[in-house]
Amino acid sequence: MSAASTTFPLQERDIPTHWVNLVPDLPEPPLPPLHPGTLEPAGPDDLAAIFPPAIIAQEVSGEPDVELPEQVREAYKLWRPTPLFRARRLERALDTPAHIYVKYEGVSPAGSHKPNSAVAQAYENAQAGVRKLTTETGAGQWGSSLAFACSLFGLECEVWMVGSSYDQKPYRRSMMQTWGASVHRSPSQLTDAGRAQAAHASGSLGIAISEAVEVAARDPAANYSLGSVLNHVCLHQTVIGQEAIAQLELAGEAPDVVVGCVGGGSNFAGLAFPFIRRVLRDGARTRFLAAEPAACPTLTRGAYRYDFGDTVGLTPLMPMYTLGHDFVPPPVHSGGLRYHGDSPLVSALVRAGIVEARAFRQNDAFAAALQFARTEGIVPGPEPAHAIRATVEEALAAREAGEPRVILLGLSGHGHFDLSAYDAYLAGELEDPEFSEADMDAALARLPQAPAIG
Amino acid sequence: MSAASTTFPLQERDIPTHWVNLVPDLPEPPLPPLHPGTLEPAGPDDLAAIFPPAIIAQEVSGEPDVELPEQVREAYKLWRPTPLFRARRLERALDTPAHIYVKYEGVSPAGSHKPNSAVAQAYENAQAGVRKLTTETGAGQWGSSLAFACSLFGLECEVWMVGSSYDQKPYRRSMMQTWGASVHRSPSQLTDAGRAQAAHASGSLGIAISEAVEVAARDPAANYSLGSVLNHVCLHQTVIGQEAIAQLELAGEAPDVVVGCVGGGSNFAGLAFPFIRRVLRDGARTRFLAAEPAACPTLTRGAYRYDFGDTVGLTPLMPMYTLGHDFVPPPVHSGGLRYHGDSPLVSALVRAGIVEARAFRQNDAFAAALQFARTEGIVPGPEPAHAIRATVEEALAAREAGEPRVILLGLSGHGHFDLSAYDAYLAGELEDPEFSEADMDAALARLPQAPAIG
Incomplete structure (x- = not known):
C-alpha cells in the first residue's frame, strides 16, 4: 500500500473569490430564452416577479468572473x-x-452540492428585503439545502414536496423542518394549482413548481428559488x-x-x-x-x-x-x-x-x-x-x-x-x-x- | 461577520503515528478486571478465545505511546x-x-468516531489470520463501522442487531449490507442464546452480545469485536x-x-x-x-x-x-x-x-x-x-x-x-x-x- 498522499486539502483562504461565468468564453453566444406568448427574447423584467435583481444580474451576466459576496463566502466556510x-x-x-x-x-x-447555490440565493434574497423563499423539491436534496440556507440568513422557507416523496422519504422532510422550513405535501390545498390537481394525489415536480411559483408571485415579500438548470x-x-x-x-x-x-x-x-x-x-x-x-x-x-x-x-x-x-x-x-x-x-x-x-x-x-x-x-x-x-x-x-x-x-x-x-x-x-x-x-x-x- | 479563519485543516502527514495510552500516567494504577468465578485478576489468557494477540497486548499495555500500524494509518486517510x-x-x-x-x-x-477503533480491530484480526468478525449493534453505529472496516481488510462481518432497532432502523441495516456484512435480527435462531431468548422478540443489547460472542467462541476462524468500554x-x-x-x-x-x-x-x-x-x-x-x-x-x-x-x-x-x-x-x-x-x-x-x-x-x-x-x-x-x-x-x-x-x-x-x-x-x-x-x-x-x- 502506498504511503503517498491521497488527499489534497485546501485552506479557507483558497475558497474561490469569484464564480466562473462561461458565457463570454463560449464559441457562440447562447440562444436567449423566449417569452412563450410573444416568442421574443425574455429579458430581466420577465423574471422580476420571482427573482431579486442581483440573481437576475447573475443570470444574464456577460462578465467572465462574478464576484462572490463576502457573506456567501463566509457561509461556504461551514x-x-x-x-x-x-x-x-x-x-x-x-x-x-x-x-x-x-x-x-x-x-x-x-x-450534496446543492447548498452552493442555495446559500447564494438565500443571501441575495435577504439583501433584497425578501422575507420568504418558496421552492419545490422531489427527492429532498434541494429543499433541504434551501431550508439550511434560509436558516443562516433569517428567511422563512416554504417547500412543496412531491407527494410520493413526502410519503416515502419522511427523513428528508424532517431534515428540512429541523432547519426551520415549512414543508407541504404537494398537491396541497394551499394553492389554486394544488387544488386543481388534487386528483393527482401522488403529485409531480411540475405541480410542486406551480404551487411554489404561485405563492411567490402573489406574496410581495416572497420570492421563488430554483435549484438547477438556470445560468x-x-x-x-x-x-x-x-x-x-x-x-x-x-x-x-x-x-x-x-x-x-x-x-x-x-x-x-x-x-x-x-x-x-x-x-x-x-x-x-x-x-x-x-x-x-x-x-x-x-x-x-x-x-x-x-x-x-x-x-x-x-x-x-x-x-x-x-x-x-x-x-x-x-x-x-x-x-x-x-x-x-x-x-x-x-x-x-x-x-x-x-x-x-x-x-x-x-x-x-x-x-x-x-x-x-x-x-x-x-x-x-x-x-x-x-x-x-x-x-x-x-x-x-x-x-x-x-x-x-x-x-x-x-x-x-x-x-x-x-x-x-x-x-x-x-x-x-x-x-x-x-x-x-x-x-x-x-x-x-x-x-x-x-x-x-x- | 468576522473574516477570521474558522477551520484549522491538517494534512495527512498530521494523522498521529501513535495512540495515547493514559494508563502509565494515571495517579494510581487501574484496578484489574476480575475473573467472575475465581475473583482473581483476569489476564490475557482469559481474552484469547475472542481477541487476537495484538489487541490483547493493546488492552493491557503499559507503554505511554502505542504505535499505529501503517495500514491502519493508511485506512484512516479515507x-x-x-x-x-x-x-x-x-x-x-x-x-x-x-x-x-x-x-x-x-x-x-x-x-461517527466508531471507525477509528473498527479499522484498528479489523486490521489486527486480519493480520492474525482471522476470517470473520462477529459483533452486536444497537442503534447501528458500531455495526456499520465494523462492516465498513471489514470490507477494507477482506474479512467477513456478521452482526447481531437488537430486534427493535432492526425493525425501526432498516437503513442502518442496509448500510451494513452495502459494505458486505450479514445482519441478523437478534434474538436469532442461529445461536443457543438466541433460541433460548426467542420469547424476548424485541431483543436487547445483552442478548445480541451473547449471540455474537457464542458464534465467535465456537468458530476457530472467527473473533468477536467490541465497540467501546475496553482499554x-x-x-x-x-x-x-x-x-x-x-x-x-x-x-x-x-x-x-x-x-x-x-x-x-x-x-x-x-x-x-x-x-x-x-x-x-x-x-x-x-x-x-x-x-x-x-x-x-x-x-x-x-x-x-x-x-x-x-x-x-x-x-x-x-x-x-x-x-x-x-x-x-x-x-x-x-x-x-x-x-x-x-x-x-x-x-x-x-x-x-x-x-x-x-x-x-x-x-x-x-x-x-x-x-x-x-x-x-x-x-x-x-x-x-x-x-x-x-x-x-x-x-x-x-x-x-x-x-x-x-x-x-x-x-x-x-x-x-x-x-x-x-x-x-x-x-x-x-x-x-x-x-x-x-x-x-x-x-x-x-x-x-x-x-x-x-
Whole structure:
C-alpha cells in the first residue's frame, strides 16, 4: 500500500473569490430564452416577479468572473473547501493504471452540492428585503439545502414536496423542518394549482413548481428559488471546479477526462465549467463526460429544441435538449436526474461537441456504487452512482490502452437517505425501467411553437 | 461577520503515528478486571478465545505511546484528519464571549468516531489470520463501522442487531449490507442464546452480545469485536484528541474545558485522554466534562463497583460506575448512551475528580441540537446532542462570568439516521423518560460477589 498522499486539502483562504461565468468564453453566444406568448427574447423584467435583481444580474451576466459576496463566502466556510482525494483502493480493485481523483460535495450540511447555490440565493434574497423563499423539491436534496440556507440568513422557507416523496422519504422532510422550513405535501390545498390537481394525489415536480411559483408571485415579500438548470445556478456551482483545479495542482496532475452526472445540469456545470474555460482559452486537452440515466436520457436521446422548463408551462421557453416538458420519466431512484430537459448552457456544450454524454442503466450504476462503497468507504447517492459507473468504464478503458489516464470524478452527494434503493439492489429487486421512445415522441409532438434551433 | 479563519485543516502527514495510552500516567494504577468465578485478576489468557494477540497486548499495555500500524494509518486517510472548526455562528446566537471549538467525527464513512477503533480491530484480526468478525449493534453505529472496516481488510462481518432497532432502523441495516456484512435480527435462531431468548422478540443489547460472542467462541476462524468500554477501544480513539491539540495550536488557543458525551466511554476517552495527559504531566489547567443522559446516569448516579460488562454476565468483572448489569435504561433515542456501565478508565478518572460528569434530559439535548443545526448547519446525532447541551451551559456560564473561555466540544457523529427523533421533538412528542432509582437499587442488589473498590 502506498504511503503517498491521497488527499489534497485546501485552506479557507483558497475558497474561490469569484464564480466562473462561461458565457463570454463560449464559441457562440447562447440562444436567449423566449417569452412563450410573444416568442421574443425574455429579458430581466420577465423574471422580476420571482427573482431579486442581483440573481437576475447573475443570470444574464456577460462578465467572465462574478464576484462572490463576502457573506456567501463566509457561509461556504461551514463546509468548504470540500475534499479532493485519490481513490487508490478503487484503482487497485479495478487493476487500472488510471489515476482516479474524486471531488466530494457530500460533506455539506445537506449532503450534496446543492447548498452552493442555495446559500447564494438565500443571501441575495435577504439583501433584497425578501422575507420568504418558496421552492419545490422531489427527492429532498434541494429543499433541504434551501431550508439550511434560509436558516443562516433569517428567511422563512416554504417547500412543496412531491407527494410520493413526502410519503416515502419522511427523513428528508424532517431534515428540512429541523432547519426551520415549512414543508407541504404537494398537491396541497394551499394553492389554486394544488387544488386543481388534487386528483393527482401522488403529485409531480411540475405541480410542486406551480404551487411554489404561485405563492411567490402573489406574496410581495416572497420570492421563488430554483435549484438547477438556470445560468445563475450553474454559476454558483463553479466553486467546485475551481477548488478541484487547485487541488489537482497540489497533486501535480491535470485531468484527461472530467466526469459528472447530469440532471438539470448544475452539478456537472459546477465541476466542468472552470476546466472547460481552460480548454477554450488555452487549448488544454481534456474530455468532459456527462453521465445520465438510461430511463431519462435527455442529452443522448432528446431533441435540441425550445421547450418549457417546467411541466405545466409557466416558464420562458429554454433552448435545450428535451424529452418534452410533459414527458414523465419512469420512477428511478435518482430523483435528481429525473428531469425532462437540461441546462441551456450544458445543452449548448453537448451540441458543440465539447461535452460528451452517455446514459447508464440503474442497476449498472448501483453495482458501481457498491464497489465504490466497499473500497473507498463513502456510500454514494444514486445520482453520482451514474458518474461512478462512467468512471469505472473510463478506468477500464485506460487499462485496455495501458495508459495512466487521469480521471476526475464529481461525487455530488452521499446516499444516507437513499438506502432503501441499496436495499432493493442488494435483494435483486431494483427495477431497471426502460425509456419509452413512444412517450417521448408523443411529448415532443406537444412542444410549444417556437423557432427551430441548432 | 468576522473574516477570521474558522477551520484549522491538517494534512495527512498530521494523522498521529501513535495512540495515547493514559494508563502509565494515571495517579494510581487501574484496578484489574476480575475473573467472575475465581475473583482473581483476569489476564490475557482469559481474552484469547475472542481477541487476537495484538489487541490483547493493546488492552493491557503499559507503554505511554502505542504505535499505529501503517495500514491502519493508511485506512484512516479515507476520512482523517477530521475537521476542527470554531462555531462562530453558535457563539453569536448565544451572545457569549466564549470561543467554541468543535472537533467533528461525523465525516467518517459510517458517520461517527466508531471507525477509528473498527479499522484498528479489523486490521489486527486480519493480520492474525482471522476470517470473520462477529459483533452486536444497537442503534447501528458500531455495526456499520465494523462492516465498513471489514470490507477494507477482506474479512467477513456478521452482526447481531437488537430486534427493535432492526425493525425501526432498516437503513442502518442496509448500510451494513452495502459494505458486505450479514445482519441478523437478534434474538436469532442461529445461536443457543438466541433460541433460548426467542420469547424476548424485541431483543436487547445483552442478548445480541451473547449471540455474537457464542458464534465467535465456537468458530476457530472467527473473533468477536467490541465497540467501546475496553482499554484498547479507548486507546484507538485517541487520534481524535491528538488531532484536536494540533488544530487548537493552529488556532492559537488552549481549552479551558473539554466536553464530550459518554456511553461506554470511548468517544469521551478519545477526545479527552491526550488533553488529560497534558494536565497530569504539565499541570495544564483544563476541566473535563462528561455529558450523559438523565435516563441512564451511570457516572452521576451509579455505584462504583465491580460488575459485568454485558447484561447476561459473560465478561470479566470490570471496576466501573454501574447501574447494575441487568438495569434496563428507559428507551431514549441516544442508543449509544444506553449502557449500564462505563469504561473502567473513564470511571477511574471521574472517581479521581479529574473528570466531571453531568446528566441532561433528552428534550434539553434536542433543543440544543436544533440550535446547533440552525446555526452551524450540521444535524447532530442524539448522543453528541448531550455534549452540545453541556457546551451551551458552559458558554452561558462564560457569559455570566464575562470571560472568553475556550470550550472544546467533541461532536461524535451526525444524525442522518436519527431524524425520526427530531420529528418527534419538533412535534412536541419526544418522551423524556425518568431514570428509575428503584430499578437501579434492585439491579445493584443483583451485582455479583466481588471485592469493594474505591
